[in-house]
Amino acid sequence: MALKRLTMASLGLGKKTPKSQAEEAPERASAHPLGEAGEPLDRAHPFYFGFLAAAGAVIAITLLKAFASASQVFVLILISLFLAAGLNPAVEFFKRRGLSRGTSVAAVIGCVLAFVTLFGVVVIPPVVKQLDDLLRNAPSLVAHLKDNPSLAKLNSHYGIIDSLQKKLSDSIHNGQFVMSAFGGVIGVGKAVISGAISALTILILTLYFLASLPTVTATAYRFVPKSRRGRVAAISDAIIGRIGNFVSGQVTVAFIAAIFALSLALVLGVPYPQAVALLVFLCGTIPLVGHILGCSAFTLLALTKSPMTAVIVLIAYVAYIQVENYLIMPRIMRRSLSIPGLVTIIAALVGVSLLGIVGGILAVPLAAAVLLILDEVVFPKAELS
Numbered sequence: 001m002a003l004k005r006l007t008m009a010s011l012g013l014g015k016k017t018p019k020s021q022a023e024e025a026p027e028r029a030s031a032h033p034l035g036e037a038g039e040p041l042d043r044a045h046p047f048y049f050g051f052l053a054a055a056g057a058v059i060a061i062t063l064l065k066a067f068a069s070a071s072q073v074f075v076l077i078l079i080s081l082f083l084a085a086g087l088n089p090a091v092e093f094f095k096r097r098g099l100s101r102g103t104s105v106a107a108v109i110g111c112v113l114a115f116v117t118l119f120g121v122v123v124i125p126p127v128v129k130q131l132d133d134l135l136r137n138a139p140s141l142v143a144h145l146k147d148n149p150s151l152a153k154l155n156s157h158y159g160i161i162d163s164l165q166k167k168l169s170d171s172i173h174n175g176q177f178v179m180s181a182f183g184g185v186i187g188v189g190k191a192v193i194s195g196a197i198s199a200l201t202i203l204i205l206t207l208y209f210l211a212s213l214p215t216v217t218a219t220a221y222r223f224v225p226k227s228r229r230g231r232v233a234a235i236s237d238a239i240i241g242r243i244g245n246f247v248s249g250q251v252t253v254a255f256i257a258a259i260f261a262l263s264l265a266l267v268l269g270v271p272y273p274q275a276v277a278l279l280v281f282l283c284g285t286i287p288l289v290g291h292i293l294g295c296s297a298f299t300l301l302a303l304t305k306s307p308m309t310a311v312i313v314l315i316a317y318v319a320y321i322q323v324e325n326y327l328i329m330p331r332i333m334r335r336s337l338s339i340p341g342l343v344t345i346i347a348a349l350v351g352v353s354l355l356g357i358v359g360g361i362l363a364v365p366l367a368a369a370v371l372l373i374l375d376e377v378v379f380p381k382a383e384l385s
Contacts, residue, residue, distance in 0.1 A: 075358060076198060080205035082362055085240045086247025087112070087210050105211045116203070213240075235376055239369040246365040249332040254284030256328060257291070260320050261298060268309050270302045286360045289348055291321050343367055 043049075067074065087108055094104035209216065217236065224232045258281035265273035276298055283294035295317045303310035351363025 075355065076201050077205065078362065079358060080202050080209055082243065082365075083202070083206040083247065084209035084213055085243040086251075087206070087244070088213060088240065089244040089248055091210065101214070102211075108210065109207055112203075112207070235373065239372060242368050242372065243365045246368065250285055250361075252332055253324060253329060254281050254290075257281065257284040257294070257320070257324065261294070261317075264313065264316055265298075268302065268305075268312060270298075270305060270309065270313065272301065276301060286348075289352060289360055291317075291324075295321070343371070 090108045090111070091101070091104045094107050095101060099107065217233075217240070221229055221233045221236070258277045261280035262273055262277035264270070265276045270276060279297055280294040283290040283297075286293070295314065298317060299310050299314045302313040347363040347367035348360050351359030351361075351366075353359070355362070
């Protein structure tokens with residue numbers, strides 16, 4: 001064996017001959033078609049750090065400006081997602097009756113469109129007429145306040161009712177009330193068109209999100225690592241369920257409040273009862289602060305009839321709020337939200353200060369979602385540490 005290796009070595013059969021540079025060039029070109037990588041950058045160099053910091057600051061500022069300029073679009077998308085989550089329990093209700101997802105969504109969409117059509121045909125015309133009559137008759141309604149001796153005495157000393165009556169008469173009869181509120185004729189047109197486009201956009205986006213909610217959530221869950229995907233999906237589905245239960249429960253509570261306001265207005269003879277009921281319903285959808293607005297408007301409108309009527313309305317409305325808070329709301333919201341009253345107050349106040357009425361509506365279910373995440377994720381880790 002040693003003799004064989006010696007013979008092969010002497011003949012050059014067992015030894016690889018070195019290749020020339022011309023022969024190695026095609027191999028390097030095939031291994032690195034775009035050329036060999038150079039030395040990595042020195043990440044400790046001050047220029048490298050400064051360049052990355054400046055680039056990050058520029059990107060962050062650009063994104064903030066983009067989000068600020070498109071904030072209205074994000075608000076519409078957020079409202080649409082919120083309403084889609086609120087309508088999802090209705091879809092699940094039809095699915096439990098044996099219908100498919102598509103058929104259930106079609107049934108819910110049909111019910112929503114039927115409600116919007118019925119609302120536009122039956123409710124809006126008399127309410128608009130009553131609101132128009134209310135604006136036209138506002139000066140005379142204010143003048144009736146002087147029939148009360150106490151208010152008449154205050155008016156004789158300070159002229160509050162006379163000045164208010166004159167201002168309303170000049171503004172409404174001359175057509176300046178709406179114009180001044182929206183910034184002239186162009187402002188009125190912009191407000192009407194913008195409101196109509198926003199409402200239509202929210203309706204269309206809500207229906208699209210409702211139809212594709214499982215697909216959207218499944219796609220979002222794919223961004224989560226597979227080991228944690230089941231946990232994240234379960235918590236997210238629970239949050240969506242809470243939001244849906246909150247929306248349906250809040251609408252039910254607001255509808256009950258509107259029925260109460262309509263009945264009370266009819267019994268006491270308060271003018272424009274349908275407009276009052278619609279106003280109370282819209283205000284009732286806003287957690288916590290909604291009834292304050294509804295009660296104030298209802299009481300002021302009852303004051304145009306008589307001070308005693310306004311006192312009765314105020315007492316009755318405050319009594320109803322207590323009944324709603326301690327009897328109606330706990331029964332309806334028992335399985336939807338379970339958050340402390342202080343958290344509800346803080347969430348509603350912060351939401352209203354950030355996004356107005358929309359923020360007040362979204363704040364409470366979002367607070368419930370945050371509490372759910374704290375209970376399921378944060379607090380268990382804190383107990384183990």
